[in-house]
Amino acid sequence: MSLLSRARSWVERTRPVHPLTRAALQRRWAELPPHVRTPSQVLGRHAVGCEGTHGVFPRCNLACTPCYHSRDANRVATNGGHTVREVRAQMELLVARRGPHAHAQLIGGEVTLLEPDDHAATLAVMREHGREPMSMTHGDVDADYLRRLVTGPDGRRRLDRVSFAGHFDMLMFGRRGMERPPDEASLHPFRRRFAEDVRALKASHGVRSFLAHNMTVTPRNVDQVADVIRTARSFGYRLFSFQPAAFVGDDRRWHDDYGATTGDAVWAQIEAGAGTRLPFRVFQHGDERCNRTTYGFYVGPDYHPILGDRDPRDMAVRDAFLDRLGGVRFTGTPPARLAATLLRVVVRHPSLVGHFGRWLVRRLVRIGPLRLVRGGIHPVTFVMHSFMDAADVGPAWAATQRGETCTEPRLRETQERLAACSYAMAHPDTGELVPACVQHSVLDPVENVALRTLLPLTPVSRASAA
Numbered sequence: 001m002s003l004l005s006r007a008r009s010w011v012e013r014t015r016p017v018h019p020l021t022r023a024a025l026q027r028r029w030a031e032l033p034p035h036v037r038t039p040s041q042v043l044g045r046h047a048v049g050c051e052g053t054h055g056v057f058p059r060c061n062l063a064c065t066p067c068y069h070s071r072d073a074n075r076v077a078t079n080g081g082h083t084v085r086e087v088r089a090q091m092e093l094l095v096a097r098r099g100p101h102a103h104a105q106l107i108g109g110e111v112t113l114l115e116p117d118d119h120a121a122t123l124a125v126m127r128e129h130g131r132e133p134m135s136m137t138h139g140d141v142d143a144d145y146l147r148r149l150v151t152g153p154d155g156r157r158r159l160d161r162v163s164f165a166g167h168f169d170m171l172m173f174g175r176r177g178m179e180r181p182p183d184e185a186s187l188h189p190f191r192r193r194f195a196e197d198v199r200a201l202k203a204s205h206g207v208r209s210f211l212a213h214n215m216t217v218t219p220r221n222v223d224q225v226a227d228v229i230r231t232a233r234s235f236g237y238r239l240f241s242f243q244p245a246a247f248v249g250d251d252r253r254w255h256d257d258y259g260a261t262t263g264d265a266v267w268a269q270i271e272a273g274a275g276t277r278l279p280f281r282v283f284q285h286g287d288e289r290c291n292r293t294t295y296g297f298y299v300g301p302d303y304h305p306i307l308g309d310r311d312p313r314d315m316a317v318r319d320a321f322l323d324r325l326g327g328v329r330f331t332g333t334p335p336a337r338l339a340a341t342l343l344r345v346v347v348r349h350p351s352l353v354g355h356f357g358r359w360l361v362r363r364l365v366r367i368g369p370l371r372l373v374r375g376g377i378h379p380v381t382f383v384m385h386s387f388m389d390a391a392d393v394g395p396a397w398a399a400t401q402r403g404e405t406c407t408e409p410r411l412r413e414t415q416e417r418l419a420a421c422s423y424a425m426a427h428p429d430t431g432e433l434v435p436a437c438v439q440h441s442v443l444d445p446v447e448n449v450a451l452r453t454l455l456p457l458t459p460v461s462r463a464s465a466a
Contacts, residue, residue, distance in 0.1 A: 014340040017327035024048050024099030025327055036420040039319060040284040046326040049286070049422040051094055051104040051131065054439050055447045056083045056122075060109035062138050062174040066216070066258070068249040068387075068440050072448035073109055077455040080118025083108075087122050089428040091129035097433055098424070101329050104131035105165070111135045116148035120158055132163070132332045134212065139166035139194040140175050146197055150207045157205050161332075165212040165241070166194050170221050184215075184224040188231050195235040212239035217266050218256045225266065229273025229382075233298065239381045242266055246387040248440050263386050267292055270382050275302065278382055279309035282318055286422035289413070292384045299367055300375030313358065320355045385423075388414055390441035397438050 017025075029037070029044025036043075043049050058073035087106070094102065104126055111119060112135075119135070126133040152158045168191050170181040181187050191213065201207040213232060217225060229240055244266050245258040271278050280292035282305070296305040307314040324345060330338065346352050364372065396414035399406050406412045421435035427443075434443065 010340070014337055014344060016325075016341050016345050018100055018329075021099045021101055021327050021329075024097075028098070031419075033416055033419045035416065036284065036287055038284055039315075039322075040281055042283050042285050042322070043420075043422055045322045046328075048098040048102055049424060051098070051102050052107045052423060052425050052436060052439075053087055053090055053105065054108065054425045054444070055451060056086045056106075057108040057111065057114060058444075058448050058451065059113060060138070061113065062110070062140065062172050063253070064172045064216070065253045065255050066171070066218070066245050066247075066249060067253045068246075069109065070445040070448045071250050071252070072445070072452050073250075075457055076448060076451040077457050078109070078113040079455050080115055080121070082455060083114060083118060084121050084125060088125045088129075090426040091126055091131060093426040093428045093431065093433075094131070094424075095129050097426070100130040102131055103134065103331070105134050105136055107136040111137050112141050112145055116145060117153075119149055120152075123159065123162070134163040134165055134210070136165050136214075137167070138172060138175070139164075139168055139190065141194065141197070143197040143200070146201060147204070150201055150205055157207060159207060161208040161210070162198070162201070163210040163212070164194075164198055165214050165239075166191070166237075167214040167216075168194075169215045169217075170224075171216055171218060184221055184228050185231070191228075191232050191237075192235045195232075195237060199236050210239075211237045212241060213237040214241045214243065216243050216245055217261055217269075218245045218258060219260050220256060222261050222265060222269060225269035226273035229270065230275075233273075233378075233380060238379060239383060240270070241383040241385060242270060243385045243387060247389040247391065248387060248393075248437070249390075249444075263289075263292070263384060267384055270384065274382060276305070279305055279307070280384075282307045282309050282314070287417045287420040290386055290417050290420070291422060294382045296380060296382075298375075298378040298380055299372055302367075302375075303380070304363070304367060307359075313362070317355050317359045320352055324349045324352055388417065388437050388441075393418070393437050393441035397442055 025044050025048060028048045032041070032044055057078045058069060058076050059078050060069065060074065091104070094104070106122060106126065114122070123133050123135070150157060150159045150162060168187050170184050170187065173180055175181070175190065178186060178190060195211055198209050198211055201209060215225070215228060225242060232240075244261050244263055245256070247254055247258060267278070267280070278294040278296075280294050281288070283293055283295065285291040285293055294305050295307075296303055298304075307318055309315070328341060328345065333341070392410055392414045396406055396411045396418060399411070400415055400418065406415050418435045418437065421437070423436040424433040425436060425439045426433055
């Protein structure tokens with residue numbers, strides 16, 4: 001390749017926003033309902049939203065109360081070939097509809113029921129389609145499985161980085177060594193071990209990792225959320241996500257009045273665990289009734305939100321970021337390329353230097369340079385996702401499909417939230433992208449019935465069938 005060709009390639013690769021990404025963002029913004037087109041809205045300005053797989057491996061080997069899987073999920077065999085084929089088809093549709101880059105969750109039942117080779121092959125397919133994949137797991141995983149995931153049969157590294165979301169809570173039964181957790185504190189050793197095993201891949205194989213911690217919240221454990229954060233924040237998790245339970249999935253596993261646990265109550269516990277107020281209106285992901293997010297970092301024991309919603313100067317930084325850096329791909333971009341990309345943006349918009357320079361000075365003054373040096377910076381994001389009851393999602397989605405607007409207030413709210421959903425799943429057979437709540441409430445039960453025939457746990461031979 002000539003020097004000129006290399007220079008052109010470098011210019012192309014450091015383009016701040018890919019044209020297809022820009023077009024996808026514009027479509028996403030146009031699709032959003034008016035009530036969420038606010039100055040804080042991230043969808044359509046910086047990201048298209050998260051994505052997830054479905055119908056690829058619905059079975060799980062733990063039992064949860066509640067469980068968002070349909071009754072038939074555990075009657076479907078986990079098959080690597082099926083998973084790879086279905087994920088490829090779903091990723092192709094997502095690329096066509098949502099652009100070349102996005103975050104996508106490899107989710108279904110328990111991802112580690114896949115053979116390591118099949119798991120690695122699926123992650124490779126997602127990366128081939130410009131997705132930053134995160135494997136969703138209950139965390140009851142051996143270190144040997146992780147080793148075989150990141151290295152091939154020849155022992156050589158085949159994955160440069162992995163992302164996992166480990167789900168731990170006392171509502172999950174069947175974990176090895178803790179069949180029926182009496183409380184959240186009893187799971188702290190398991191939270192720590194999983195994080196240590198994943199992070200150890202860096203030392204043993206040079207594999208970088210990102211770790212998230214998921215937790216379902218019901219009246220039985222809501223008052224333990226703060227302790228989970230205080231304890232597990234030192235384990236290496238970079239994101240803590242909490243989901244107030246909803247009446248979705250297998251109704252045999254509904255044992256509480258989930259409506260008694262409000263989003264405000266859960267968020268108050270998250271703030272107690274973080275030890276400070278968490279401004280969740282700085283950045284909005286879809287509808288506030290669905291998602292709350294605060295980005296920040298720990299310095300020693302103290303948590304500092306990146307931006308405060310009560311400081312006009314911070315809001316100016318937020319606006320500058322979304323206006324000038326919206327669509328720039330930060331995650332998964334090599335540092336040198338990202339630096340060159342940001343330099344191109346700054347050359348076009350030099351005012352960014354002032355915005356972010358003044359923000360940096362304010363943070364240094366507030367934290368103190370000495371404390372910063374001694375404590376170090378440990379980025380952590382706090383998230384709350386509030387799912388909706390299947391009894392509401394079903395009729396609201398049906399009305400949306402008919403082009404009707406519900407008049408009953410609860411169903412109207414459900415329609416509004418579905419229209420602003422930040423989490424989509426792809427259906428290559430119809431060309432549709434559907435909200436995750438629709439997938440779990442309406443479509444999963446039908447899919448899993450069909451999968452029982454396609455992938456039976458006990459294959460039936462022709463001879464025995466005769």
